[in-house]
Amino acid sequence: MDNNINTGFIKVHRKLLHSSFYKRSQYVHLWLHLLLKANHSGKKIIWNNKEIEIQSGQLITGRIKLANETGINENTIQYILKFFENSSMIQQRNNSQNRIITIVSWHEFQKFNNELTTAQQRNNNGLTTAQQRNNTNKNVKNEKNEKNEKNEKKIKSEGDLKILNFDFINDAVKGKFVEYIETKKNKPTQKQLEAIYGHLIEISEKNTQRAQKIIEQSLRNGWQDLYVLDNQKTKTNENKTNNLNNLRAAATNIIQAASGTTINE
16 A cells, blocks of 8 residues: 555545435445545555556455444445446455455546646635735735825924924924924924924024934933033033133223223232
């Protein structure tokens, strides 16, 4: 028997429903059993002390073996096999120990199997390709929807920002400003937007690069407000000190000129 007899499948045509023995369960049982046990390819064996080749659609078995495999009485097995033989469904070659049974219509079943299997494969391949295209289209559609949702959010924020006069910042900084506004937990009102933008103008001193760094600083640190840069604070303090020194020097010069004296600091 073929080593791969327990793998694969067979096809059973619906015309079995209209056979004369379909209502006799033991007949149907044994017929299906023969189909399942038949070899699907040729194989050489020793039988009657001679080397023979078991063809596809044949099986070596015996009445006792079939009875053990199916649970059908031996005498009934013999009777049903004779019926199949008289009906030209099988051919039998017997010896003292076993018999070779040939399924007469096996090649028709095999041809039917191959054609149907090929058709199924084409159908499955077509279905798989269609499913892949469908899944791909769905993924592309989902990605587009996600992008559209993000764009809608951004467009909505930029629409609100039309009230502002971006007279000193470029598109890159404007994009950063929009991103910063979107990070706010509570959406700002128009007046709040004007105040935030006015604050940016003030602390950046209308310097585009400085404005971008200020926004990026808040985004990087997760701040809800905009703050002057650290190096900008140092420069501001230096400027205040210089301005204070200049005022003191000017005041000293005025006093000296008025009194005609020299004031030593």
